[in-house]
Amino acid sequence: KNEVEQSPQNLTAQEGEFITINCSYSVGISALHWLQQHPGGGIVSLFMLSSGKKKHGRLIATINIQEKHSSLHITASHPRDSAVYICAVSYTGNQFYFGTGTSLTVIP
Amino acid sequence: DVKVTQSSRYLVKRTGEKVFLECVQDMDHENMFWYRQDPGLGLRLIYFSYDVKMKEKGDIPEGYSVSREKKERFSLILESVSTNQTSMYLCASSLFTGYEQYFGPGTRLTVT
Numbered sequence: 001k002n003e004v005e006q007s008p009q010n011l012t013a014q015e016g017e018f019i020t021i022n023c024s025y026s027v028g029i030s031a032l033h034w035l036q037q038h039p040g041g042g043i044v045s046l047f048m049l050s051s052g053k054k055k056h057g058r059l060i061a062t063i064n065i066q067e068k069h070s071s072l073h074i075t076a077s078h079p080r081d082s083a084v085y086i087c088a089v090s091y092t093g094n095q096f097y098f099g100t101g102t103s104l105t106v107i108p
Numbered sequence: 109d110v111k112v113t114q115s116s117r118y119l120v121k122r123t124g125e126k127v128f129l130e131c132v133q134d135m136d137h138e139n140m141f142w143y144r145q146d147p148g149l150g151l152r153l154i155y156f157s158y159d160v161k162m163k164e165k166g167d168i169p170e171g172y173s174v175s176r177e178k179k180e181r182f183s184l185i186l187e188s189v190s191t192n193q194t195s196m197y198l199c200a201s202s203l204f205t206g207y208e209q210y211f212g213p214g215t216r217l218t219v220t
Contacts, residue, residue, distance in 0.1 A: 031207075
C-alpha cells in the first residue's frame, strides 16, 4: 500500500506570502494529484502530474519522481486560497491513495 | 462541466436504520467511487465501480454495499447503520482509470 505523507498539517500565512505544501509517497506511481477542499464544499482537482511542473494562475505544482516528492506552491496568497489541500497518488488500477490534507488559512 | 450530484447534503439516522445514498454523474464516466472522509484519516475508499453492474471493494467495505444498475448512477447502501458510520460520504467519478476524479458535494451522515 502506498503511504502518502503531507506537511505541514496546518499552515497560517499573511496575505501576499509565498506558500509551499509538501507531499511524499513511498512507492512508484503513475500520477500525483493535488486537490482543494473549501469548508463545507466539495473537492476539486487542481493538478494531475506525472513529471516536471505545471502552473495554473498563482498555483504551481512540481514533482520529483526520483525523490518521490511533490510540492504545491501558491504565489501572492489571498484569503480566498484558505482551504484544505490534499495530495493523492494513483498507480496501476483505479484506486487513489490520499494524504490527510494541509489546512491553509490566509489572513488579510 | 462535469457535474456529480448526491441525493442529500445532511442526514440524521438512528442506529439500526437503513440508509441509501445516491450519486449521479452527467458526463458518461465509466468509473465511480464512494469514499468516507474523517478528521485525521483523510479520504478512504469504500467501493468503486468501473462499469455497470461491476464493483470492487476498496479499503473499508465492511458494513457497506453498493449498486450500479445504470452508468450514471452509483448507490451506497448502509443496511443497518451504527454510530461508527457517522462521517462525510463523498462520491466521485472519472473518465479513465487513474485520471482526474470529479467529486460530489458530500453527504454528512450523523448516526445517533
